[in-house]
Amino acid sequence: MADEALVAAEEAAGAAGMPQLEFSTFPNQIFWLVVTLIVIYLILSRIALPRIGAVLAERQGTITNDIAAAEDLKRQASDAEEAYNKALADARAEAQEIIAETRAEIQAELAEATAHADAEIAAKVAESEARIGEIRAGAMQSVEEVARDTATALVAALSEGKADAAAVKDAVAERMQGGRQ
Amino acid sequence: MATDSNTSGDTQTAQSGSGRLIAFGLIGVAVVLFILGLMDDYESGLSIHPMDQFIIEPFFGDGPIHWYTVTNSTVWMAAAILAITALMVLGTRGRAVIPSRVQSVAELAYGFVRKMVEDVAGKDALPYFPYIFTLFLFILFANFLGLIPGSFTSTSHIAVTAVMAGAVFLTVTILGFIKNGAGFLSLFWVSSAPLVLRPILAVIELISYFVRPVSHSIRLAGNVMAGHAVLKVFAGFAGALGVGAVAPIIGVIAIYGLEVLVSAIQAYVFTILTCVYLKDALHPHH
Numbered sequence: 001m002a003d004e005a006l007v008a009a010e011e012a013a014g015a016a017g018m019p020q021l022e023f024s025t026f027p028n029q030i031f032w033l034v035v036t037l038i039v040i041y042l043i044l045s046r047i048a049l050p051r052i053g054a055v056l057a058e059r060q061g062t063i064t065n066d067i068a069a070a071e072d073l074k075r076q077a078s079d080a081e082e083a084y085n086k087a088l089a090d091a092r093a094e095a096q097e098i099i100a101e102t103r104a105e106i107q108a109e110l111a112e113a114t115a116h117a118d119a120e121i122a123a124k125v126a127e128s129e130a131r132i133g134e135i136r137a138g139a140m141q142s143v144e145e146v147a148r149d150t151a152t153a154l155v156a157a158l159s160e161g162k163a164d165a166a167a168v169k170d171a172v173a174e175r176m177q178g179g180r181q
Numbered sequence: 182m183a184t185d186s187n188t189s190g191d192t193q194t195a196q197s198g199s200g201r202l203i204a205f206g207l208i209g210v211a212v213v214l215f216i217l218g219l220m221d222d223y224e225s226g227l228s229i230h231p232m233d234q235f236i237i238e239p240f241f242g243d244g245p246i247h248w249y250t251v252t253n254s255t256v257w258m259a260a261a262i263l264a265i266t267a268l269m270v271l272g273t274r275g276r277a278v279i280p281s282r283v284q285s286v287a288e289l290a291y292g293f294v295r296k297m298v299e300d301v302a303g304k305d306a307l308p309y310f311p312y313i314f315t316l317f318l319f320i321l322f323a324n325f326l327g328l329i330p331g332s333f334t335s336t337s338h339i340a341v342t343a344v345m346a347g348a349v350f351l352t353v354t355i356l357g358f359i360k361n362g363a364g365f366l367s368l369f370w371v372s373s374a375p376l377v378l379r380p381i382l383a384v385i386e387l388i389s390y391f392v393r394p395v396s397h398s399i400r401l402a403g404n405v406m407a408g409h410a411v412l413k414v415f416a417g418f419a420g421a422l423g424v425g426a427v428a429p430i431i432g433v434i435a436i437y438g439l440e441v442l443v444s445a446i447q448a449y450v451f452t453i454l455t456c457v458y459l460k461d462a463l464h465p466h467h
Contacts, residue, residue, distance in 0.1 A: 019235040020339045020406065027248035028255075029237070029340040036258040037345075040265055041315045048269035049311055051276060052291045059278050 148172045214330055229417030231410040235337055253333040254341075261322040261335070269318070290318070294452060301456035305463055312352075313459075316345060317452040324405060324444030328437070336447075337406040339398060346398035349455050357462035368465035397454055404447050408440040 019025075151168045240251045268290075272283035280288055294314045298306050320336055327334025335341050357365035369386040371379060412433060419429035 019232060019237060020337070020402065022237065025237040025246050025252070025254075026340045028246050028250055028252060029335075029338055030344050031248045032252075032255040032258055033335070033341050033344055036262060037315060037319060039262050040319055041311065043262070043266055044269060044315055044318070045311045048273065048287070049291070049314070051273050052269070052288055055273065055276050055278070055280070055284075056288065056292075062278055 144172060144176055147176065211330065229414055229421075231413035231417070234333075234409060234413055235406065237338075254335050254338065257323065257326055257333045258335050260326050260332075261319060264322045264326065265318050290314075297453055298456055298459075301453060302460040303463060306456070306459050309459060313452060313455055316349075316455060317448055320345075320401065320451050321445065321448035324448055325441075327405065327409070328440055328444060334405055334409060337402055337409060339402045342398035342402040342451075343394070345451075346394040346401075349397065349458060350394035353458045353462040356459075357465060360463060361465055365462070365465050368461055372466075393458065397451065401447050401451050404443055408436065408443050412436055412440065 148169055151172050152165065155164075155168055237246065237252050237254050239246060240253050240256050244250075246252060268283065269287050272281075272287045275281055275284060277284060291314070294317050295307070295310055298310045298313055302309075323334065323336045326332055327337065357368070361367075369383045369390070371382045371386065374382050415429045415432045415436060419426035419433065422429060
């Protein structure tokens, strides 16, 4: 009874045009579906997925490496710039130092030269003063001698006799003394 | 040297030009075959049999259908295997870091489903990605191959979709109990609801849980079957009207475009629902 009803329903479904409800084809469809899914799964999991995964990982790695390399190069460039700036600053400081040193040296040399010249000048002045003193003393003596000679000659001419040499000398000395005072 | 590169460039352009020509020619032939194939049975008058296209028959010869018989359904399942192999294995054989066109399509499919699994079901669902990807590719290719005029659409049969949906349902349920033990039952016990409502909600949740495989399978088979049947009905009108059948042919073309969309969307929907069910199994707590 139930079987008959089922068959009738099946036939009715088939007649009404629903091949989807043709239960006699179900084992066939299910069997081949399972085979198909297993085959696809094996192809994917054995070959395709590892391969695509590896390719994607490799690409990711390449990109990461490239970015790291770029980062590295950038860092190198900034390092180089820093080193350049440092070298520039060093050179500037060194130049400054050399300038200061040279200036100090020149200053010292100049001071020394000045001192030397001052000393020389002082020595020369002293020497000159000594000679002037000498010359002055010599001149005084000569004046006295000339005065004495002149006085002796005058005395001799005036008194027509021999002049007392000692007396003339004293008189001249006295006069000179007085004159000097 | 310059001449050399010039010539090779010219050949390449010519090749891609002729390739394009061949592609357009193939599309044209397909359209003509499609319309002829849809119309040939209906010259005699308005006797439209939209469901005849779903009849399963032996591919070689005639006779009863045993469980091992190679049928039209079997052949188009095999075609799906070949197409999937062509895309996922042959297409990626270059293993190029800068991919070819076919390889980037394969990678796109891979990335699309993998991201879907990860986003919807979480990182711990990734071990199940190959199974979900298998389902996605099979449904997608069976749907698309079924749109070739004169072909057979395996996914239009409830037996096929029910087995897949049932397998997902069983796997997810068993997995839920293995991973969470009795804690999996908290899926039905909505702890955020008031205590009085919880038993009622549990009944509703339980019913909806067991309805899942039904809707999961009928959604796919129903969509595919309905689209193909509508195509056939319009083509029947075209056959009945004869040469003046402009409107039905425009209708057929428009619905065909819609069916291409539906093929992809239904594969996507089936896959994302699988991911959602998997998420429930791995993280049953609301």
